[in-house]
Amino acid sequence: MRMNDVLDRWAEEGGRRGAMRRILRALKNTGDFWEVVALSEETVPEVARAIDFLGSQGLVAVEDDVIKWKVDISGELDAIPDNLCPRCGGRGVLPRAYVGLVDRFVKIARDRPGVKRDYDQASMNAESVWARVAFIEMRDSLKGSRILIIGDDDLTSIALGFTGKPERITVVEIDPELTAFIEGVAERESLPIETVTLDIREPLPEDLKRSFDIFSTEPSETLDALKVFVGRGISALKGEGASGYVGLTRREASLPKWQAFERMLLDDFSVVITDVVRNFTEYTHWGYFEETRAFSLTPVRTLPKRPWYHSYLIRFELLDTSRGFEEVYTEDFYSDEESSTT
Amino acid sequence: MRMNDVLDRWAEEGGRRGAMRRILRALKNTGDFWEVVALSEETVPEVARAIDFLGSQGLVAVEDDVIKWKVDISGELDAIPDNLCPRCGGRGVLPRAYVGLVDRFVKIARDRPGVKRDYDQASMNAESVWARVAFIEMRDSLKGSRILIIGDDDLTSIALGFTGKPERITVVEIDPELTAFIEGVAERESLPIETVTLDIREPLPEDLKRSFDIFSTEPSETLDALKVFVGRGISALKGEGASGYVGLTRREASLPKWQAFERMLLDDFSVVITDVVRNFTEYTHWGYFEETRAFSLTPVRTLPKRPWYHSYLIRFELLDTSRGFEEVYTEDFYSDEESSTT
Numbered sequence: 001m002r003m004n005d006v007l008d009r010w011a012e013e014g015g016r017r018g019a020m021r022r023i024l025r026a027l028k029n030t031g032d033f034w035e036v037v038a039l040s041e042e043t044v045p046e047v048a049r050a051i052d053f054l055g056s057q058g059l060v061a062v063e064d065d066v067i068k069w070k071v072d073i074s075g076e077l078d079a080i081p082d083n084l085c086p087r088c089g090g091r092g093v094l095p096r097a098y099v100g101l102v103d104r105f106v107k108i109a110r111d112r113p114g115v116k117r118d119y120d121q122a123s124m125n126a127e128s129v130w131a132r133v134a135f136i137e138m139r140d141s142l143k144g145s146r147i148l149i150i151g152d153d154d155l156t157s158i159a160l161g162f163t164g165k166p167e168r169i170t171v172v173e174i175d176p177e178l179t180a181f182i183e184g185v186a187e188r189e190s191l192p193i194e195t196v197t198l199d200i201r202e203p204l205p206e207d208l209k210r211s212f213d214i215f216s217t218e219p220s221e222t223l224d225a226l227k228v229f230v231g232r233g234i235s236a237l238k239g240e241g242a243s244g245y246v247g248l249t250r251r252e253a254s255l256p257k258w259q260a261f262e263r264m265l266l267d268d269f270s271v272v273i274t275d276v277v278r279n280f281t282e283y284t285h286w287g288y289f290e291e292t293r294a295f296s297l298t299p300v301r302t303l304p305k306r307p308w309y310h311s312y313l314i315r316f317e318l319l320d321t322s323r324g325f326e327e328v329y330t331e332d333f334y335s336d337e338e339s340s341t342t
Numbered sequence: 343m344r345m346n347d348v349l350d351r352w353a354e355e356g357g358r359r360g361a362m363r364r365i366l367r368a369l370k371n372t373g374d375f376w377e378v379v380a381l382s383e384e385t386v387p388e389v390a391r392a393i394d395f396l397g398s399q400g401l402v403a404v405e406d407d408v409i410k411w412k413v414d415i416s417g418e419l420d421a422i423p424d425n426l427c428p429r430c431g432g433r434g435v436l437p438r439a440y441v442g443l444v445d446r447f448v449k450i451a452r453d454r455p456g457v458k459r460d461y462d463q464a465s466m467n468a469e470s471v472w473a474r475v476a477f478i479e480m481r482d483s484l485k486g487s488r489i490l491i492i493g494d495d496d497l498t499s500i501a502l503g504f505t506g507k508p509e510r511i512t513v514v515e516i517d518p519e520l521t522a523f524i525e526g527v528a529e530r531e532s533l534p535i536e537t538v539t540l541d542i543r544e545p546l547p548e549d550l551k552r553s554f555d556i557f558s559t560e561p562s563e564t565l566d567a568l569k570v571f572v573g574r575g576i577s578a579l580k581g582e583g584a585s586g587y588v589g590l591t592r593r594e595a596s597l598p599k600w601q602a603f604e605r606m607l608l609d610d611f612s613v614v615i616t617d618v619v620r621n622f623t624e625y626t627h628w629g630y631f632e633e634t635r636a637f638s639l640t641p642v643r644t645l646p647k648r649p650w651y652h653s654y655l656i657r658f659e660l661l662d663t664s665r666g667f668e669e670v671y672t673e674d675f676y677s678d679e680e681s682s683t684t
Contacts, residue, residue, distance in 0.1 A: 241360025
């Protein structure tokens with residue numbers, strides 16, 4: 001069988017050729033399910049479906065929790081080479097001025113409350129937090145800035161506070177245990193952080209609207225959640241010249257969903273995308289993983305051995321015509337057919 | 343005077359606050375006009391206008407070809423820190439497998455015909471070409487691929503050919519001297535490259551349509567040129583799952599123009615943007631620079647001392663709904679009010 005035949009059959013079943021090509025490529029690198037998800041950048045349900053399809057065609061089989069080629073049709077593709085820069089891990093930035101602060105941050109973050117499944121929490125590692133600080137301060141002046149963080153299980157507010165530059169950092173967060181923790185750290189360390197305990201489906205308090213230079217969020221990946229998290233952030237920005245930083249993964253968002261999100265940014269919110277950096281953010285393994293849909297969908301019973309969950313960092317900037325989202329939103333928005341880690 | 347007063351006055355004259363903030367920030371780093379353009383990422387005409395405006399407000403003056411603060415209102419902003427990774431220069435990738443090939447490439451590229459102003463030519467440096475190869479092969483399998491290059495004064499076709507992986511590389515290029523050079527190298531080095539000498543305003547030959555897995559171009563930055571270069575490339579791709587790589591600078595394209603281009607990608611061409619990597623590509627100084635509008639616009643009479651002209655690398659992927667541009671285009675499209683190096 002030629003690869004094109006496989007792609008044709010997959011397309012007949014409604015699959016995307018691009019997705020299958022990436023999955024076949026990743027299967028040249030590894031038989032580990034989670035590595036295939038990470039390398040192919042397709043969603044967990046999509047990769048599970050693809051492995052199932054390839055199995056039904058007699059091309060692969062899962063043996064001892066490893067995906068093995070039965071008939072190797074991948075000869076027409078390269079494996080995915082590791083061309084990432086080993087120094088910065090592909091992020092392109094290093095927080096060189098803050099090496100000492102990173103250690104202090106890690107020590108404090110050790111005592112944070114555990115992540116909560118109810119709020120779709122999962123936190124990025126400290127390296128990713130500080131890379132984000134390094135990235136933001138190249139694009140936007142931190143000095144004297146007002147920064148809004150929507151959802152802060154990563155404690156980005158504390159890292160930004162440690163730089164000593166922002167005038168004010170406001171954390172909007174649903175989890176009172178987390179806001180209490182952040183408040184405590186801010187007080188002990190004299191950081192200019194205030195917290196607002198709020199379900200982001202509620203509109204922001206009036207005094208936060210049109211107040212910020214920068215906002216940052218790592219939202220849930222359903223389109224409704226993206227609209228609410230990002231739209232609220234935009235409504236909190238001062239207007240033209242202010243900027244937003246959003247983490248978006250491909251682990252729970254396919255390229256068609258990415259396109260819908262990008263159209264939301266450009267057409268609904270009228271912002272301009274200035275940066276899209278692949279796998280900028282690496283997540284730590286979270287405690288409730290074995291209870292997730294991701295785990296129930298996999299054809300293997302093994303847990304990830306290495307970090308496999310990353311998000312891209314997307315920066316956008318507001319123009320004169322930009323506008324956010326200020327309505328009340330009352331639906332549940334944590335799950336759709338592509339989500340798997342909620 | 344407070345910075346906000348300056349931003350207000352600038353906005354009254356139709357300027358963008360974001361642009362002025364970036365220019366003020368860059369002026370904290372340097373008084374060199376070209377460095378200010380590079381750091382602020384605003385267009386040459388915009389930076390020239392901003393310096394003129396700041397001069398009219400008595401805030402800066404140009405003395406001995408250096409921009410100097412007269413009243414420093416930049417205290418509310420940070421200078422732009424150099425947080426770029428020193429190993430990869432911020433690109434995030436390294437062509438580690440190809441170190442030997444890079445030298446061979448540089449040697450060959452030395453004999454290329456000079457860049458021609460008539461075709462808005464200017465070529466990226468070899469490091470950028472090979473970083474692009476490293477980037478592409480992580481995202482898309484080069485093995486057995488068919489690749490289209492529209493405009494190849496950078497000789498990307500030769501670098502891709504050197505990897506030994508693509509099945510066929512097709513160069514569409516207006517300049518017969520350049521296609522002859524590429525053909526000569528391809529023959530001597532046995533590379534699978536074919537060239538088509540064509541003004542891209544003409545539709546592509548029928549046999550190139552819907553034929554390619556990957557296309558790459560570094561277009562002129564007017565919106566019409568972007569539509570033609572990129573739209574033709576998309577029409578040459580096989581469809582869903584195929585991908586395009588486009589260089590876009592901010593030196594000749596403001597953020598409002600970027601937004602228009604992104605809307606073109608999403609709404610007119612219905613592709614999905616997967617990567618936007620800042621200043622991925624560095625251009626070499628080109629011979630006709632002193633004849634350009636950029637040079638006539640500057641408030642200084644000095645030539646750039648260091649590379650100042652970069653482009654972002656934008657990758658997009660086709661979905662089922664994607665479509666290109668196949669009509670005849672007859673207008674001149676090399677210049678608009680933001681262009682300055684044609």
